[in-house]
Amino acid sequence: MLLTISTTHFPADDLSYLLHKHPGKIQSVDISAGKAHIFYPEVSNKRCTAALLLDIDPVGLVRSVGPKGNDFALEQYVNDRPYVSSSFMSAAIAKAYSSALNGKCKDKPELVDVAMPFTIKLSVLPVKGGEAILKLLFEPLGYGINAVQHPLDPAFPEWGNSRYFTVELSNTITLQQLLSHLYVLIPVCDNDKHYWVNHEEVEKLLAKGKDWLETHPARELIVRRYLKNQRSLANEALGVLLSKDEVEEASPQETAIEVAGDIEEPQLRIHELRLNAAKEELLLAGAKRVADLGCGEGKLIKLLLAEKQFEFILGMDVSYRSLEIAKERLKLDRMSEKQIQRIQLIQGSLTYRDKRLEGFDGVALVEVIEHLDESRLAALERSVFEFAKPGVLVITTPNAEYNVLFADYQQGKMRHNDHRFEWTRKEFEAWSNDLALKYNYNVIFKPVGDVDPEVGALSQMAVFSRQDKVEEQFV
Numbered sequence: 001m002l003l004t005i006s007t008t009h010f011p012a013d014d015l016s017y018l019l020h021k022h023p024g025k026i027q028s029v030d031i032s033a034g035k036a037h038i039f040y041p042e043v044s045n046k047r048c049t050a051a052l053l054l055d056i057d058p059v060g061l062v063r064s065v066g067p068k069g070n071d072f073a074l075e076q077y078v079n080d081r082p083y084v085s086s087s088f089m090s091a092a093i094a095k096a097y098s099s100a101l102n103g104k105c106k107d108k109p110e111l112v113d114v115a116m117p118f119t120i121k122l123s124v125l126p127v128k129g130g131e132a133i134l135k136l137l138f139e140p141l142g143y144g145i146n147a148v149q150h151p152l153d154p155a156f157p158e159w160g161n162s163r164y165f166t167v168e169l170s171n172t173i174t175l176q177q178l179l180s181h182l183y184v185l186i187p188v189c190d191n192d193k194h195y196w197v198n199h200e201e202v203e204k205l206l207a208k209g210k211d212w213l214e215t216h217p218a219r220e221l222i223v224r225r226y227l228k229n230q231r232s233l234a235n236e237a238l239g240v241l242l243s244k245d246e247v248e249e250a251s252p253q254e255t256a257i258e259v260a261g262d263i264e265e266p267q268l269r270i271h272e273l274r275l276n277a278a279k280e281e282l283l284l285a286g287a288k289r290v291a292d293l294g295c296g297e298g299k300l301i302k303l304l305l306a307e308k309q310f311e312f313i314l315g316m317d318v319s320y321r322s323l324e325i326a327k328e329r330l331k332l333d334r335m336s337e338k339q340i341q342r343i344q345l346i347q348g349s350l351t352y353r354d355k356r357l358e359g360f361d362g363v364a365l366v367e368v369i370e371h372l373d374e375s376r377l378a379a380l381e382r383s384v385f386e387f388a389k390p391g392v393l394v395i396t397t398p399n400a401e402y403n404v405l406f407a408d409y410q411q412g413k414m415r416h417n418d419h420r421f422e423w424t425r426k427e428f429e430a431w432s433n434d435l436a437l438k439y440n441y442n443v444i445f446k447p448v449g450d451v452d453p454e455v456g457a458l459s460q461m462a463v464f465s466r467q468d469k470v471e472e473q474f475v
């Protein structure tokens, strides 16, 4: 795999001073599983390109298996590691360009703080979650992105796309910023690491993320992926990035980010479908006062605000941090007085009776129930069906049967770390039918997403209508 860094800064060959690598020589450094070679395909004062080429030894890779070992027995023989940019590339950046990464330049120290126009190209970058994740990670840092996704096999286009991209990024920043972004975000795209992640990685992440990670909107996703989804380490890092008491609340928030990012691309689209399906049901029911319970970052609220029919919209979540993000995303601070009157965000838990949830025509719980322990569901049922009693109630949840169609399917593995359960269609329907009977609702079920004849759709939705409301319509 190859990383090229080009600049048109004048004089462009300043790049060689910054990288501490002579433009006329090919140099090599050792990394744990092979070598990294540094050379310059082009050098002039107008344009200069430095290339970092990794030469990974597949046998060395097998020998350097970490303490966790491989889950997949054949992985030692069949894996993409020698051919893609991954955490090996970060290790190579740290070794080959260490002084630049640490913001040092012996011969021309004044260059360290100069923002230069850079274009970088990564020949093969695996991106879990596809182009949407690339945008989520790089756009907030000011990068222009040009990504080409490669098909699984050009001879069989019907197999669809692989997770491999050729990526070109451009930005005008300092070289140290550029290298620190790449150091952290390459393994975050890949979502895998060649070594066992421990406490030291938290330090590395915080050091490399200094000055930009704290304010990055996808910081929870970055931290979790970088630390290989180890919650305790991720919380440790977030504890430094955020203030301490926010961290307790950041855990449920992580799930909201997961919904947005830590999944393959088709599911990103499916989330849009779910949100739209919930909105459509609320519209169809003629609801005017609506509530989004477990609103997360306010994605549904944003859609609801665009519909004049909804006169008042309440968003509730247990996570204060999510609500802050929602407030930011919805630009509540900059809303007109009239719009502000239409919306309220409150912190609360669905497992407690809450008078603020009473008197709504329509309520949505989009991908929320599976985040509660099954033992706490009874409390949610009472607070929603017995006390809040909305006219119409839309609930969506994953359809567990569909999981067999995921490329990385493992029996019993749920879609996200924070899911406490995932139900089959039968289980969800049985639960919903019982509730409808007990609390006098009619219920219908709808699939969300394309329906597979065997296992159904990715997500499932129940639409409950309170019987007295339905009867009122016919009187």
Ligand code: SAH
Pocket: 252, 253, 255, 256, 259, 293, 294, 295, 296, 297, 298, 299, 300, 316, 317, 318, 319, 322, 348, 349, 350, 351, 365, 366, 367, 368, 371, 372
């Ligand atoms: N509905 C949003 C977010 C789904 S993620 C969307 O579709 O984008 C699940 C959300 O449920 C998280 O924001 C989490 O904080 C929230 N949540 C989990 N338990 C909750 C509880 N007991 N009460 C209220 N919200 C809860």
